[in-house]
Amino acid sequence: MRIISEVRSFGGVQGVYSPKSESTGTDMTFAVFVPDHVPGARLPVLWYVSGLTCTHANVMVKGEYRAACAEYGLVLVAPDTIPRGDDVPDAEDEYDFGKGAGFYVDATEQPWAEHYRMRSYLEQELSALITENFPVDMERQSITGHSMGGHGALTVALRNPETFRSVSAFSPIVAPSQVPWGEKALGRDRAAWREYDAVTLIKDGANCPPLLVDQGTADDFLEEQLQTDRLIEACKANSISAEIRMQDGYDHSYFFISTFMTEHIAWHARFLSA
Amino acid sequence: MRIISEVRSFGGVQGVYSPKSESTGTDMTFAVFVPDHVPGARLPVLWYVSGLTCTHANVMVKGEYRAACAEYGLVLVAPDTIPRGDDVPDAEDEYDFGKGAGFYVDATEQPWAEHYRMRSYLEQELSALITENFPVDMERQSITGHSMGGHGALTVALRNPETFRSVSAFSPIVAPSQVPWGEKALGRDRAAWREYDAVTLIKDGANCPPLLVDQGTADDFLEEQLQTDRLIEACKANSISAEIRMQDGYDHSYFFISTFMTEHIAWHARFLSA
Incomplete structure (x- = not known):
């Protein structure tokens, strides 16, 4: 496994790695924070899946997760969002299509199908x-994410509860499947969208x-692209007890994410500790 | 005062401002975090002064200070490190001279003297x-900083205890004045260096x-440029009780700074609270 960097931080090691991926046919970079621990100990894992235009680095630099991961003894894994390299097709000048916008799917259409295999990469290859x-x-994993990565976290978890x-x-x-970002990214085969849509997965009984x-x-992006109400309604209709909090005055940035990161980690730690 | 952005974060407002500066003759950008507070309250101020190549943004994005500032009710001010703009002279391709390397001095030589007036900017204009x-x-101010900004924090504090x-x-x-970075940046008038050198200021009885x-x-950078031992010795020789901690395995980056930021803020808060 190719080590890009390993740096001491918050009494642990923040590493960046970039091995070749079978799934995508490219090098795939990811970040892992491992807090100090008793030799031989095996720690729970929290996945953080990033949003449009992001790499592994955004949350690593701006997410403010290391203090809480060190406190609760969690390993945090932050994958990249797409395959990269000159061989990988892109949609130039579009932040929400091609590079930057993998949506954690295995693409089935050309020219995307060869490299854009983020579902296989995430659920199988990187996990291994x-x-x-x-x-x-x-045996002790949880997952979180932001924006497109929030979609990733929700759909990965709903398919693998x-x-x-x-x-x-x-x-x-x-x-x-109900909003412009997804309509644009998810391809022509609308039937295949069901398993890449959290609200649909819930309606389908996940x-x-x-x-x-x-x-x-x-x-x-709340009104046009995120539409949190759809999740609230789907959870209600399917008797899923979710805690969905509207945070007054906060935007879509890491200034928002970092504010609530510690609370999310502490919340996950309750389920991961035993 | 020109507002660049004001964003909600950690129950406060992270702002960026860029008014025209009299001292430097340029727009000067700075970041201010103001935690929520009782209307009419006046909060203590912690200054954070940045290092070589940095702007106001490095610590704002990577410093992980907002949680502790919100907890202790401190305003944090992060100035830029140099004047910017096409009119400002630079030393191309040198990260440690010209742009990026203001060293918090008022320059006296040409072509630097017109714009590079960071001491006046920081101590007088921005303060006002x-x-x-x-x-x-x-009446309740403290100051911290990193690398060249650590030099800035120490010398500003020693001149204004x-x-x-x-x-x-x-x-x-x-x-x-004893290391390559300073030898390069501080100009020809070595007598003027005394007040821009923390160890010298201490030896001179500050x-x-x-x-x-x-x-x-x-x-x-420890061995060649930082030479922490010189500060330890100067403090000892001049009966200054300093807490100078060598942190095992940590490097020069924000992965290190962010690790100890909360401790620094909590330490300053003890002096600022009363």
């Missing part, structure tokens, strides 16, 4: 890599791990 | 701006507010 290379207990003890999200896209969502009321 | 425009109690109740630094340049320093042992 983390198991092999870090002091983790994969036995794998994740809890799921949370910051300003998630909850129903991509089991949901304990769920926490924070959404800023001053988020410019 | 903060007094006028924010809910602050300027009646203004600052406490001073701290992360990996500071403690004796610029009063020192309570002092806390954190320095990583894995910092690549």
